Amino acid sequence: MKIKKGDKVKIIAGKDKGKIGKVLQVFQSRNLASIEGLNLLIKHMRPRKQGEKGQRIEFPAPMNLSNMMLVCTKCSKPTTVGYKYIESGEGSKKKKKKFRICKKCDQTID
Numbered sequence: 001m002k003i004k005k006g007d008k009v010k011i012i013a014g015k016d017k018g019k020i021g022k023v024l025q026v027f028q029s030r031n032l033a034s035i036e037g038l039n040l041l042i043k044h045m046r047p048r049k050q051g052e053k054g055q056r057i058e059f060p061a062p063m064n065l066s067n068m069m070l071v072c073t074k075c076s077k078p079t080t081v082g083y084k085y086i087e088s089g090e091g092s093k094k095k096k097k098k099f100r101i102c103k104k105c106d107q108t109i110d
Helices: none
Strands: 007-009 020-027 032-035 040-045 055-062 066-069 081-089 095-102
Touching: 007 032
Parallel strands: none
Antiparallel strands: 007 020, 007 066, 020 032, 040 055, 081 095
């Protein structure tokens, strides 16, 4: 997955185009993610008990991952994501670990 929970993303299409937000949740099977404070929808809730009032609840609706770009933590620019394998360990216990990298500044993204 190129975008993970906690990443900063910039919206490149839709009603919130150009805004930056933090990823709250990623739905991997449906290729969707919800972003904090963006793509807000209003849900009307009926009163459950007598004497209680109805409510309007705003919540961030999930949007497609193709409509967002990851913002690099090092260069603070929206970028495409690449992958790089980096070896760690010593001797016969060397392991390759996969890291996400920024295509603009070539730095690893945590």
